[in-house]
Amino acid sequence: MTTAAPGTSTRSEKGLARVAQVMAGWTEKWFPDAYVFALGGVVLVALAALLNGSSPQAVVDAFGNGFWDLTAFTLQMAMVVLTGYVVATSPPVARLIDRLARVPQQATTAVSFVALLSMSVSFLNWGLSLVFGGLLARAIARRTDLRVDYRALGAAAFMGLGAVWALGLSSSAAQLQATAASLPPDLLQITGVLDFGKTIFTWQSLLTCAILIALTTVVAHLSAPRGAAIRTAFELGVDLDDSPEPASRRERPGEWLEYSRILPVLMGLLTAGWLVSQFLSKPFLTVISSLNGYLLVFLMLGLVLHGTPRNFLQAVTKAVPATAGILVQFPLYAAMAAILTKAEGSGGMTVSAHLAEFFTSIGSGGGFAVVIALYTAILGIFVPSGGGKWLVEAPYVMQSATDVEMNLGWTVQIYNVAEALPNLVNPFFMLPLLAVLKLRARDLVGFTFLQFTIHLPVVLLLVWLLGMTFTFEPPVIPPAVPAP
Incomplete structure (x- = not known):
């Protein structure tokens, strides 16, 4: 917890920064934990299904039967956080960070430098x-x-999540759409499998990513406080001592393997061999689109970088708390998706079918893209989960995209680029970063809200203009696998 430095009250702020600080204070006081929003979402979806004419039994059956539909995907998303933490805290990466920290020569450049590297x-x-x-x-x-x-440094460190995370290799929606085993059967029958060549590696998506990185870096540079407005970590009461914990002593002969560097090396060689085999036997995009393969490589990379099993397990132990929100919230998103898509109401239509009709009525082209982006951004404020929320939205959004003949890969990317926007307002995904920085959300939101006000119109313009460059490709639906 930080202590307020002199002159850091909202009265000393001006313009958008002051508005953002007021908003941050309001959300900290009145916004409940994200898990409460997820619980409320289940209740609202259940009420919507009942109002749609679904029987109470149909609703509760969909809730219970669908609750564990995302078990595999839940573990995969938790592993994204865990593997990232383990790699980032390894000694080689720590040494790299220390070298990079000496590069900037000016305060404003340091802020934009952190933003650029974070993204x-x-x-x-x-x-x-x-x-x-x-x-x-x-x-x-x-x-x-x-x-x-x-504060500006901390906000810049968050820009990877606030700008481009969902346009990258760990995009929850893109990974999900590229992995048939992780897709709910109903969604798979709508979209088929979409590999990275149809989503994050299209030139339109890469161009969007480059524009947002450049824009965010410039805004971070121009908005960094100068002179007397600067508040250092010391003035904010933050302890910056990152001295590593002293190495524990080996007290028993059986602990020798725990400190051995041989096992991590052998595991690294096995993983490298498997990766080479995959690239030799499968198309490049198929290999890098595999979420399980991606996680395997990052997990073993963390083991190799930490050097010994003992050091690796200590890093894993520290990473586990950051996965708590994912583990308890994703089953609720699975339940929401099941109620939306399986609880039939009057006329045999589900809530998902009605939502699909609504989006289809908007028509194709730029209007559809802009409305989907706005809807995604607004819903993301209340359901802060890229992958879980995609499972809720995807059935009706992708059905609508098919009906109006909007390119399905670009529809996924419309979702992805808009999904990052609410992260700049809702502090849920800031939690792991705040634990590292030892700051509060209100310390950063003044800067992230400024980025939000600039990103929103740019994102809407990009999804509209670039969407015109795509042609519709009917989904290739794999044959249904018979039940055992």
């Missing part, structure tokens, strides 16, 4: 981006030759 790393792994960005911000703040605003 670049986020393209690989959003969990890694949070921890990497936070540790880089702390390393820069420890410099005695550079006076930098710690």
